[in-house]
Amino acid sequence: MTSHPHEPRTLRVALLGHGAVGSEVARLLTRDADELAQRIGARLELVGVAVGSDRPDRQTAFDPALLTTDAAALVRRGDLDVVIELIGGIEPARSLVLAALEHGASVVTGNKALLAEDGSTLFAAAEDAERDLSYEAAVAGAIPIIRPLRESLTGDHVRRVLGIVNGTTNFILDAMTTTGQGFDEALAEAQRLGFAEADPTADVEGFDAAAKAAILASLAFHTRVTIEDVHREGITTVTADEIASADDMGCVVKLLAICDQSMDGGAVSARVHPVMIPKDHPLASVRGAYNAVFVESESAGQLMFYGPGAGGAPTASAVLGDVVSVARNRLLEVTAPPERTHARRRLLGIGDARTRYHIALDVDDKAGVLASVALAFADNEVSISAVRQEGHGDDAQLVVITHTATDAALSRTVQQLSDLPMVREVSSVMRVEGEGL
Numbered sequence: 001m002t003s004h005p006h007e008p009r010t011l012r013v014a015l016l017g018h019g020a021v022g023s024e025v026a027r028l029l030t031r032d033a034d035e036l037a038q039r040i041g042a043r044l045e046l047v048g049v050a051v052g053s054d055r056p057d058r059q060t061a062f063d064p065a066l067l068t069t070d071a072a073a074l075v076r077r078g079d080l081d082v083v084i085e086l087i088g089g090i091e092p093a094r095s096l097v098l099a100a101l102e103h104g105a106s107v108v109t110g111n112k113a114l115l116a117e118d119g120s121t122l123f124a125a126a127e128d129a130e131r132d133l134s135y136e137a138a139v140a141g142a143i144p145i146i147r148p149l150r151e152s153l154t155g156d157h158v159r160r161v162l163g164i165v166n167g168t169t170n171f172i173l174d175a176m177t178t179t180g181q182g183f184d185e186a187l188a189e190a191q192r193l194g195f196a197e198a199d200p201t202a203d204v205e206g207f208d209a210a211a212k213a214a215i216l217a218s219l220a221f222h223t224r225v226t227i228e229d230v231h232r233e234g235i236t237t238v239t240a241d242e243i244a245s246a247d248d249m250g251c252v253v254k255l256l257a258i259c260d261q262s263m264d265g266g267a268v269s270a271r272v273h274p275v276m277i278p279k280d281h282p283l284a285s286v287r288g289a290y291n292a293v294f295v296e297s298e299s300a301g302q303l304m305f306y307g308p309g310a311g312g313a314p315t316a317s318a319v320l321g322d323v324v325s326v327a328r329n330r331l332l333e334v335t336a337p338p339e340r341t342h343a344r345r346r347l348l349g350i351g352d353a354r355t356r357y358h359i360a361l362d363v364d365d366k367a368g369v370l371a372s373v374a375l376a377f378a379d380n381e382v383s384i385s386a387v388r389q390e391g392h393g394d395d396a397q398l399v400v401i402t403h404t405a406t407d408a409a410l411s412r413t414v415q416q417l418s419d420l421p422m423v424r425e426v427s428s429v430m431r432v433e434g435e436g437l
């Protein structure tokens with residue numbers, strides 16, 4: 001810490017990354033310097049901003065002399081109080097965060113990919129260094145969801161966390177549904193608006209949502225879930241025809257993250273894949289790059305968190321909230337309670353253990369299948385990704401794609417479907433191999 005008894009206190013801040021989020025954080029740190037100083041009780045002095053490339057046309061809200069392409073040297077200065085990591089990805093972000101902690105700074109990051117891959121190492125390093133590592137921006141942009149799970153609900157028993165946690169894919173699916181825009185065009189727009197990751201494959205193939213699911217499941221169930229533990233499918237296989245067919249059946253397609261724990265508090269499951277949702281379900285009305293997360297816990301019951309899930313300004317709000325909080329802790333010379341690696345719980349229905357099934361039905365009326373969609377959606381162990389028609393005329397069949405981790409859940413779904421009055425017969429149940437719907 002850099003303060004002296006008779007001088008106004010100053011905390012030194014370094015920013016790593018000046019992209020969609022970093023540039024907005026820098027702008028707000030500069031514009032709101034006086035107000036932030038009042039709220040914190042110390043001024044935040046931006047002492048360096050690391051970027052990947054020298055760009056002569058870069059617009060900055062601060063003295064451009066603060067720019068550097070040597071992030072490693074910046075985090076090793078030894079006099080930093082707070083480092084804000086907004087580069088993204090695994091390396092060099094991981095080495096920079098570890099070096100910042102080792103050299104005495106608290107860290108604020110929005111890097112879900114890194115936390116979901118190697119959170120244990122980072123949290124252990126923060127605990128060893130007696131510094132904060134805060135990451136509200138890592139899940140669902142502006143929505144406060146990390147702190148509620150980490151603090152407010154920590155005395156309760158969370159059973160399920162479920163929702164839309166990727167703004168880019170929600171933006172794309174929404175545009176394809178409501179305006180008939182093509183996938184590529186909608187993705188380009190999401191990139192232009194600063195929603196997408198540097199490599200948008202992370203968004204559209206579900207890696208970003210899977211990283212967020214791993215973080216949410218770790219916090220909700222007091223265990224350590226990594227991205228490898230999360231069953232993942234993206235939206236690249238969702239076709240315009242499937243969206244139209246979902247629409248015909250009164251549904252929309254959403255990419256959901258679903259994390260749950262068995263009733264005995266043992267097994268944990270986390271998965272990300274497209275799900276058909278009836279239009280009257282609250283998640284169906286989450287539009288554009290908005291996110292929504294439902295939390296179900298034993299005593300609190302159902303909670304819903306909703307708001308902008310991506311973009312420079314909304315994410316900067318979450319980052320600055322963390323900056324104020326860790327800065328206050330620096331002044332008090334305390335840290336938030338450490339996030340230790342908890343005992344690993346049994347993980348259920350993860351990775352290859354969660355399987356997709358293709359259930360073909362001979363039906364009299366497509367609408368009857370809607371009931372099963374609603375039923376399956378309410379079931380903790382099964383969800384329906386798509387219902388589509390295959391074949392034409394007398395040969396036409398309805399095909400339901402479900403995801404399930406257990407044979408019992410699959411049998412239950414098949415039974416539910418065959419019990420529907422409009423279903424003449426369940427003609428086949430096949431396991432689906434490989435990626436895609």
Ligand SMILES: NC(=O)C1=CN([C@@H]2O[C@H](COP(=O)(O)OP(=O)(O)OC[C@H]3O[C@@H](n4cnc5c(N)ncnc54)[C@H](OP(=O)(O)O)[C@@H]3O)[C@@H](O)[C@H]2O)C=CC1
Nearest residue numbers: 017018019020021051052053086087088110111198310311
């Ligand atoms: N965008 C969003 O809506 C959200 C993003 N996040 C997370 O926030 C983080 C930042 O995202 P975003 O701002 O969108 O990313 P961008 O790709 O827009 O910005 C990344 C920044 O990092 C800089 N950078 C790249 N490599 C290095 C390096 N080796 N050393 C120093 N700087 C480097 C880039 O430099 P240069 O400018 O030279 O290219 C750029 O300024 C990511 O972890 C992301 O997942 C979290 C929530 C929402």
Ligand SMILES: N[C@@H](CC=O)C(=O)O
Nearest residue numbers: 166167168195196197
């Ligand atoms: N690319 C991410 C950004 C926020 O986390 C998204 O689209 O949600």
